[in-house]
Amino acid sequence: MSVINQMLKELEERNDPQGNNPNVAASQKQPVGLSKVQIALIILLIVLINIGGIYAWSLYSENQDLKQSVYNSSQIIADHEKLSSQEKQNTIIESVKTESPLIQEQEKRSVITHTDNKTVDHVVENQPLNKVKSITTQQGENAHQVHAVGNQTQQVKAVVKQEKIVITPLNDNINAQEDQKTLLNEMSVSKEKQASLSISRSHLSAERVVQNKLQKAERAITDNEVTKAEKLFEEVLLIQPEHKDARKQLSALWFGRKLYRPALNLLSQGMDIYPDDIDFRLMKARILLNQNNNKEALYVLNGFATAQHVEYQVLLANTAQLVGNSDSSILAYRQLVNLEPHQGKWWMGLAVALDRDSQFEKAKTAYKMALSTQSLSSNSAQFIRQRMSELGE
Structure with a gap:
């Protein structure tokens, strides 16, 4: 195809040597027009690239500034927290020191903390705990010094355990802060409990x-x-x-x-x-007798006529005799001789009650039982013998 095109081109040049052929002129002018468009497009593309680069650079700069500001803020916060934690630690140690006499005694002892591969020996001599100066010991200490340091560490741990003080490595800030906050809260709660007076009403x-x-x-x-x-x-x-x-x-x-x-x-x-309680009846009957209300007293006592109670039966028997109720009196004395058969006075009372009720044979038997107990006075015994002789004994 290229050979044919070349032949056609030479033929056209022969026909129009002056170059008046419009097709040839158009073909010659076309490359010039396309070149300008391309240049314009290239310029426009370069401008757009520059604009995009500037915009991207501005975004990158803003991002870097933002990261730097965030980093600075985090550093400030971390420094502030570290400073506040150190202040809290100093405050806690100072307050514990003032409250605990054992800490005051330990002011001149060494407090040992381990950081990384070094041992820091805090020596306290007539200084508060919040002004302790750290002295870095050399790694080439001999075995005797290491043993002495170990003994001091054990002593400090024992004191700290007794006083509930938490000593942490210096590079462990997070654990130290948590322990300090916990200890501070416990101390504040204990102080509040000591300072506050609670009054509770028990029901x-x-x-x-x-x-x-x-x-x-x-x-x-x-x-x-x-x-x-x-x-x-x-x-x-x-x-x-x-x-x-x-x-x-x-x-x-x-x-x-x-x-x-x-x-x-x-x-x-x-x-x-x-x-069923005898005492209420007994007390009420005595009050009634004190008021000379003998009949009502007997009525109250007759409610428990068979009660196995010596004091109750004695009052019932006496009240019945005052009223002249032989049946109640005989029943009361029979309860008494059953309760205390060795008492001659109960047999004598029964005999008198039977004698008054004209039960003479039973009365004589009761008189004999009274004498047989040999617990009567001479006057009572003499009265019984006289009465028995009168009844035909």
Whole structure:
């Protein structure tokens, strides 16, 4: 194809030697126009490249400045934290030193810390712990010096363990800061506990309150403070109405002050709460007898006519004789001779009750039993013999 094109070109030159052929002129001018466009494009490309480079350089510079500022900030923060941790450590050591007499005694001892491959010996001589100067020892120390340093280290560890002081290597800043913060928090909490006064109100149980009041009432009775004791017993009954001892003692105090009606009401309530308790009936009957109300007293005592209680049966027998109730009197004395058959006075009482009830044969038998006990006085024995002779013995 190139040979054909060359032949065509030579033919055209022969036909138009002056170069008037428009195709030839166009072909000659075309390279010139394309060259200018290319130059313009190249210039434009160079300008764009320069602009991009400038923009990239500005971004790179800004990034470097930002990194530098961040690095500087981190360095400032690290330096500040390191300085604050050192200040805290000095403050903690100083405060512990002032509070602990054992640290004051150890001011002249050496504190040994290990950093990397060197041993730093902090020697304290009449100086506070926060002004300790470090002296770097040589690695070529002999074995005796190393042994001495080891002994000092053990002594310092023992002191630190006893006083709860944490000594860390100098190059271990993170662990030191954490331990210092922990120790500082513990010390601040302990100081707050010492400085603060907490008042707590303990809630006592009802049983505990009752016991306290009973103890105070007993002391009041011992000190002859009857009014105070009565008030305490009343408070006990307000808390525990079923409390037997408080009710009985308060009734006795009121009986001693001749407050019969309140005492009887209190005992009646006790009989309703504890119908099987003999003491309430016994105390109420005595108050009624003191008021010469013998019939009501006998009515109260007859509620437990068969009670196996000597004092109760004696009062029942006497009350029945005052009223003239032979049946109640005989029943009471029979309970007494069953409880204490060796007592002649109970046999004599039974014999008299039977004699009054016209049960003469049984009365004579009871008289004989009374004499057989040989526990009667001479007058009583003489009365029995005289009465037996009168009955035909």
